[in-house]
Amino acid sequence: MESLRIITEEHQNLWRIATTLDLVADEIDQGGKVEAPFFSSVFDYIEQFMDRSHHAKEDEFLFRLLRQRSAEAANVLDRLQAEHRNGPELLRDLRAKLTATAGNGEHNAAFTAALRNYTQGLKGHIRSEEKDAMPLAREALTADDWAEIDKAFLDNDDPLFGGKARAEFRELFHRIASLAPESIGLGAHSAGSLQPGTATGKGDVLLSVKGMESCYGRIKALKGIDLEVRKGELVALVGANGAGKTTFLRTLSGVQPMSAGQITFDGEDISKLRSDLRMRRGICQSPEGRQVFGPLSIEDNLRLGAYTQPKGQVDGDMEKVFSMFPILKEKRALPAGTLSGGQQQMLAIGRALMGRPKMLLLDEPSMGLAPLLVEEVFNVVKALKAQGMTIFLVEQNAFAALAIADRGYVLETGSITLTGTGQELISNEQVRAAYLGM
Ligand SMILES: Nc1ncnc2c1ncn2[C@@H]1O[C@H](COP(=O)(O)OP(=O)(O)O)[C@@H](O)[C@H]1O
Numbered sequence: 001m002e003s004l005r006i007i008t009e010e011h012q013n014l015w016r017i018a019t020t021l022d023l024v025a026d027e028i029d030q031g032g033k034v035e036a037p038f039f040s041s042v043f044d045y046i047e048q049f050m051d052r053s054h055h056a057k058e059d060e061f062l063f064r065l066l067r068q069r070s071a072e073a074a075n076v077l078d079r080l081q082a083e084h085r086n087g088p089e090l091l092r093d094l095r096a097k098l099t100a101t102a103g104n105g106e107h108n109a110a111f112t113a114a115l116r117n118y119t120q121g122l123k124g125h126i127r128s129e130e131k132d133a134m135p136l137a138r139e140a141l142t143a144d145d146w147a148e149i150d151k152a153f154l155d156n157d158d159p160l161f162g163g164k165a166r167a168e169f170r171e172l173f174h175r176i177a178s179l180a181p182e183s184i185g186l187g188a189h190s191a192g193s194l195q196p197g198t199a200t201g202k203g204d205v206l207l208s209v210k211g212m213e214s215c216y217g218r219i220k221a222l223k224g225i226d227l228e229v230r231k232g233e234l235v236a237l238v239g240a241n242g243a244g245k246t247t248f249l250r251t252l253s254g255v256q257p258m259s260a261g262q263i264t265f266d267g268e269d270i271s272k273l274r275s276d277l278r279m280r281r282g283i284c285q286s287p288e289g290r291q292v293f294g295p296l297s298i299e300d301n302l303r304l305g306a307y308t309q310p311k312g313q314v315d316g317d318m319e320k321v322f323s324m325f326p327i328l329k330e331k332r333a334l335p336a337g338t339l340s341g342g343q344q345q346m347l348a349i350g351r352a353l354m355g356r357p358k359m360l361l362l363d364e365p366s367m368g369l370a371p372l373l374v375e376e377v378f379n380v381v382k383a384l385k386a387q388g389m390t391i392f393l394v395e396q397n398a399f400a401a402l403a404i405a406d407r408g409y410v411l412e413t414g415s416i417t418l419t420g421t422g423q424e425l426i427s428n429e430q431v432r433a434a435y436l437g438m
């Protein structure tokens with residue numbers, strides 16, 4: 001049932017887009033400008049991705065076979081497929097209303113009303129697929145059916161659905177995040193590129209933690225944590241609010257005392273090392289809640305991240321960070337407090353990169369961000385991983401984190417309760433129920 005996982009993931013992207021459209025509609029109703037390029041990108045994405053490829057695949061495979069196996073499904077599928085057929089027409093109407101807003105402001109209200117109507121329909125459609133159609137499919141379809149459907153969904157050479165098409169959709173999504181108004185997207189005008197990195201030798205154990213305990217007064221917040229991170233890996237630590245994720249990171253970087261246990265990093269026992277020396281060894285953290293220094297300029301915030309580094313390399317490293325996050329370059333002289341939440345997150349990650357990490361620690365980078373930016377932040381994490389960076393990602397947003405992680409650990413009130421590959425954990429019933437709300 002790999003196909004259902006893919007469909008669900010795509011639904012999450014579409015849901016983010018719908019939520020973003022609602023937020024932008026609110027801004028327009030409050031007098032905001034209609035950013036035509038932003039909407040055009042969104043409509044392109046929906047047209048190319050949802051109407052042409054996502055729906056087509058569902059209709060041709062999942063829904064066709066489900067009709068054959070379940071008489072009960074006919075009603076639901078009739079409605080869902082009518083909505084699929086209707087999609088392009090609604091989109092044409094939205095594009096026409098968008099064009100009309102160029103004439104004068106009166107048409108803005110008609111446009112935002114149509115937008116809201118559209119997003120409501122989209123969300124209802126997604127909900128019905130997941131709540132009505134998918135359970136029926138899980139029940140009624142045979143193993144052979146699933147094999148056929150999965151094959152179609154996993155076909156990498158498919159011109160509409162394969163690897164190449166997906167890369168294009170991703171590009172478009174990236175564009176949407178940078179074109180969205182600053183409060184919701186990044187408000188950057190170029191997409192940004194990454195420097196090709198120097199991948200370190202993969203596979204060796206970089207970090208090994210054994211029996212880590214840490215207390216607040218008499219309360220034990222970490223009750224004996226064992227975990228391991230290998231070079232080049234992206235490892236996620238997920239768990240509910242209060243599980244001890246931040247405490248773990250703070251104990252690892254040495255700002256929170258460890259009452260028992262051992263930390264080995266890059267072959268060295270660092271259990272008793274001061275925090276600034278751990279940073280020199282290459283453990284650099286982007287902290288929870290970003291903690292950028294608001295009154296200081298963006299440039300000075302980045303310099304702070306390099307305080308353990310030789311002066312000579314700082315300017316060059318800053319240029320690398322700027323090439324990754326062009327919006328920071330545009331605003332380099334401004335106080336960091338003037339940045340939007342998403343931009344501050346980019347700054348916090350950039351600041352950590354200035355310390356030339358061997359292992360990058362990220363504490364809830366998606367926290368408090370608009371849904372569209374959650375995607376964007378995880379893109380940054382993926383891109384860093386692709387450069388060969390070793391990353392330890394802490395998240396409450398388990399789905400997004402596990403989706404990109406090589407491996408994951410589930411933390412519950414100070415103990416690791418589950419571990420496995422990202423995909424294993426995403427499909428684990430216990431994890432789905434507890435963290436993914438499914
Ligand atoms: N400074 C503190 N003093 C006392 N208890 C704390 C402190 N910080 C966190 N805790 C407690 O430790 C537990 C773990 O917190 P934390 O590591 O912040 O969890 P998470 O990051 O997973 O949300 C929670 O029960 C929290 O209330």
Ligand SMILES: [Mg+2]
Nearest residue numbers: 245246288364
């Ligand atoms: Mg935390």
